[in-house]
Amino acid sequence: GENVEQHPSTLSVQEGDSAVIKCTYSDSASNYFPWYKQELGKGPQLIIDIRSNVGEKKDQRIAVTLNKTAKHFSLHITETQPEDSAVYFCAASGGTSYGKLTFGQGTILTVHP
Amino acid sequence: EAQVTQNPRYLITVTGKKLTVTCSQNMNHEYMSWYRQDPGLGLRQIYYSMNVEVTDKGDVPEGYKVSRKEKRNFPLILESPSPNQTSLYFCATSVGAGELFFGEGSRLTVL
Numbered sequence: 001g002e003n004v005e006q007h008p009s010t011l012s013v014q015e016g017d018s019a020v021i022k023c024t025y026s027d028s029a030s031n032y033f034p035w036y037k038q039e040l041g042k043g044p045q046l047i048i049d050i051r052s053n054v055g056e057k058k059d060q061r062i063a064v065t066l067n068k069t070a071k072h073f074s075l076h077i078t079e080t081q082p083e084d085s086a087v088y089f090c091a092a093s094g095g096t097s098y099g100k101l102t103f104g105q106g107t108i109l110t111v112h113p
Numbered sequence: 114e115a116q117v118t119q120n121p122r123y124l125i126t127v128t129g130k131k132l133t134v135t136c137s138q139n140m141n142h143e144y145m146s147w148y149r150q151d152p153g154l155g156l157r158q159i160y161y162s163m164n165v166e167v168t169d170k171g172d173v174p175e176g177y178k179v180s181r182k183e184k185r186n187f188p189l190i191l192e193s194p195s196p197n198q199t200s201l202y203f204c205a206t207s208v209g210a211g212e213l214f215f216g217e218g219s220r221l222t223v224l
Binding site for chain 1: 171
């Protein structure tokens with residue numbers, strides 16, 4: 001089955017800096033790669049996603065890049081703000097087991113004012 | 114308002130005492146899924162359902178059962194809970210296999 005590895009497990013940045021979180025996946029047939037943000041005491045919420053026919057996608061301060069050859073994808077947050085502090089999860093699906101969404105281990109992002 | 118509602122939100126129980134965590138959605142989504150969240154392990158899929166009467170195992174189904182008799186409900190059943198099932202559980206729904214909408218979570222402690 002699919003295996004998703006996420007790094008780093010914790011990330012601490014100063015307000016205004018950029019943050020990058022990286023994920024690798026194992027199933028070359030996977031074609032959907034979402035990123036979720038989880039605030040304290042809440043369920044995860046989708047912040048951006050990318051499909052395998054696209055190499056990069058941007059939404060204001062957030063961008064995701066996908067390298068299908070290397071089987072890795074990354075989340076980039078620019079001009080970080082304290083409210084970006086949360087746990088971020090990457091995920092992969094659509095491979096050999098349709099309907100199964102496999103998540104990474106999560107990254108705790110802390111943005112210091 | 115679009116909602117995924119889980120109950121109970123918090124539960125402390127003892128080993129072997131059967132329990133059910135309910136999940137209900139009002140978005141008419143076909144796809145529903147259960148995850149457990151443990152520190153350092155992220156979110157792991159327990160079971161998922163593509164539609165009524167269609168369920169399939171995720172990555173960690175041992176010790177759990179599910180049923181999907183109605184489109185809006187997808188209960189998670191622990192027939193004989195054990196301490197290693199102490200975890201934070203999330204129900205999620207989506208249209209097809211796209212964006213997931215998560216519930217608020219159910220924190221379960223098995224003593």
